Amino acid sequence: MKGLLKRLSICFSKDKDLYFAIKNIFGFRPGNIFLYKLALRHKSAALKLMNGEKLSNERLEFLGDAILDAVVAHYLFRLFPLRDEGFLTEMRSKIVSRNQLNLVSRKIGLYDLVTTQRDHHPGKSISGDALEAFIGAMFIDKGYDFTEQLLINKILKVHFDIYELEHKDFNFKSKLIEWGQKEKTPVEFRVLAERGSGHSRQYEVEVLIDHHRVSTAIDNSIKGAEQLAAEKAITALKGLGIEINNHQGS
Amino acid sequence: MKGLLKRLSICFSKDKDLYFAIKNIFGFRPGNIFLYKLALRHKSAALKLMNGEKLSNERLEFLGDAILDAVVAHYLFRLFPLRDEGFLTEMRSKIVSRNQLNLVSRKIGLYDLVTTQRDHHPGKSISGDALEAFIGAMFIDKGYDFTEQLLINKILKVHFDIYELEHKDFNFKSKLIEWGQKEKTPVEFRVLAERGSGHSRQYEVEVLIDHHRVSTAIDNSIKGAEQLAAEKAITALKGLGIEINNHQGS
Structure with missing residues (x-):
């Protein structure tokens, strides 16, 4: 009943577009929508608080970057039980490269949700940074296990051809x-x-x-x-x- | 009853020393003791399998390194709610520096449990590497949340003076x-x-x-x-x- 009321209240809130966009892209219902709003706020559109502090997605990006690294490490660890840590390290850096993250972020439509300053010249890595920040928000909102499952099932298994990456030479x-x-x-x-x-x-x-x-x-x-x-x-x-x-x- | 039987069987197993050492150092009962044994096996003492594969702690170290980075990122994220991601990045690299990990690993006595080749000249980072590998083993055995709580309560809060590190210049x-x-x-x-x-x-x-x-x-x-x-x-x-x-x- 409480869940139903909450969902109804979302239909009338100003954040309903973001709520349903996340539901569509990732298939889950955000708990704390403010975390995700912050994750999608690029530093060019930082909110300035009374105390001079600036609010943007940079801190969440720092956190999400670390969570993504851990998830990918664990994923590769299980996927390649016979390969050494040099191989695992190289594979991970191919997956979490700025280029790959930017591509995925655009592909799933996350980039379209990012708030930037209107006249801001779009930097190269806004989309990948937003993906990392989104992962940070999801981790705080839903915990590690949820985040790991979602990243594996909705991102890694769907948008990365691991065996193609294995043979691709980025050097x-x-x-x-x-x-x-x-x-x-x-x-x-x-x-x-x-x-x-x-x-x-x-x-x-x-x-x-x-x-x-x-x-x-x-x-x-x-x-x-x-x-x-x-x-x-x-x-x-x-x-x-x-x-x-x-x-x-x- | 099953738990009691399992604990009794440990008292008569050849791994009981390691089991009780882990219990003493970290205060928890290992589930899969073989993971921890592997975590404490340095590459100089790698086991050679029939198929030519070598078993040592290097893969677990890769995994544990990523888990530690994530735990420290989350810890700092909450500890310093008003600091920017540049500060958080720098603080993390001070905490997870090879030097700090080596020190902690020796301090808690983990280094004494590491298996190396008898005539192996002790490398500089064996102890820190073993700590990371141990974290990887714990993560697989007990999951992320358990590992995070344990690292925060038994390692970060006890063995790191975060505010001293903040002012220490490593450059x-x-x-x-x-x-x-x-x-x-x-x-x-x-x-x-x-x-x-x-x-x-x-x-x-x-x-x-x-x-x-x-x-x-x-x-x-x-x-x-x-x-x-x-x-x-x-x-x-x-x-x-x-x-x-x-x-x-x-």
């Missing part, structure tokens, strides 16, 4: 270096600059092919910047008719 | 650079070598003070190697009577 840097060795063309990676400190540290890396700069990229780790720059370089070479990327390396 | 690199600027002495960090690939990639970094090499260090990230090398350099300078480290930077 653009090593691909580029191998190509250079085969073609006897020098390929170099150089750190151009290091900016900021601590959590906001960023590295800029360039790729030189035959001593000419082909691409640059920025990331918060040197490894990450190298991968991005290598990916760009491979795309640039493709534009020149040089095909490196067979997507089936590993 | 040895920035400390060394600041000192160099104050003393007008050039301080440089250089990547000397990059070895291996993928998961086993390692970087060697050197610290030059006034153009002389003061220390080198190896780690699987450049950031990590820089921090280790900077810490060594600070210790070396201390040996020369130059005090940099006040431990209260932030």
Whole structure:
């Protein structure tokens, strides 16, 4: 009876669209709808409180990121009982990559629910960040076991082809270096600059092919910047008719 | 009655020492003792199976590492409701640092239970790795909620002074650079070598003070190697009577 009353009250609340969107996308009824509203509030549309504090989905994203990592670790642990931890680590980083999370978030329609500032230029990772924040909200609202089951059944099993990912080679840097060795063309990676400190540290890396700069990229780790720059370089070479990327390396 | 029989049977089993050690350290009764035995088996003492597969605690360590990250993220999320995700990220990395995990693992006596090869030179992180693997075993045996409660009540609240950690500055690199600027002495960090690939990639970094090499260090990230090398350099300078480290930077 109480449940019925609650559901009826939702039909007349201003949050009913979000409530039913979540019900449609994930198939569950949110308990505390405010958590999910916060999860879908991008920092460009942060609410400013009286005490100067800003409310956006960034804290929930921190939490959801950790929960997702744990769920994926457990999932892979059971799915590949005979593979070592190096393989599991690599598989997990393929699944939780920014790119994959962005894709899934758009595919399931979560991205369309995100609140951003009207004139905010849409950043690359808003959709993936919102997915992580949503996972954080779900974890607080429904607990770990519920979140794990839902992520496995509605996200991992549906939107990831694990065995395809297993054979997909995301290591653009090593691909580029191998190509250079085969073609006897020098390929170099150089750190151009290091900016900021601590959590906001960023590295800029360039790729030189035959001593000419082909691409640059920025990331918060040197490894990450190298991968991005290598990916760009491979795309640039493709534009020149040089095909490196067979997507089936590993 | 069944529980009593099970407990009685443990008194006569060859695993009773481990069973009671876990009961003493953590205050709970293990369900599947074999998981915990595996968690305490270092790779140097891996069991070789008929099919060539090796059994050690490395896969459980991968899982436990992720569970610990999630538990600490949730703990900090609730403990610091007004701090941003940058602060939470930094606090977590202080808590789950290899050094802290090694210390705790030795303090609670878990390290003494680890099986290694008799002539194995004890690596730096065996004890912290075993703690993570133990967490992985506990998670499989008892579930997330149990593991979270236990880690918070028996480890985080007891063995970590969170507010002291908050003010402790682990950034040895920035400390060394600041000192160099104050003393007008050039301080440089250089990547000397990059070895291996993928998961086993390692970087060697050197610290030059006034153009002389003061220390080198190896780690699987450049950031990590820089921090280790900077810490060594600070210790070396201390040996020369130059005090940099006040431990209260932030």
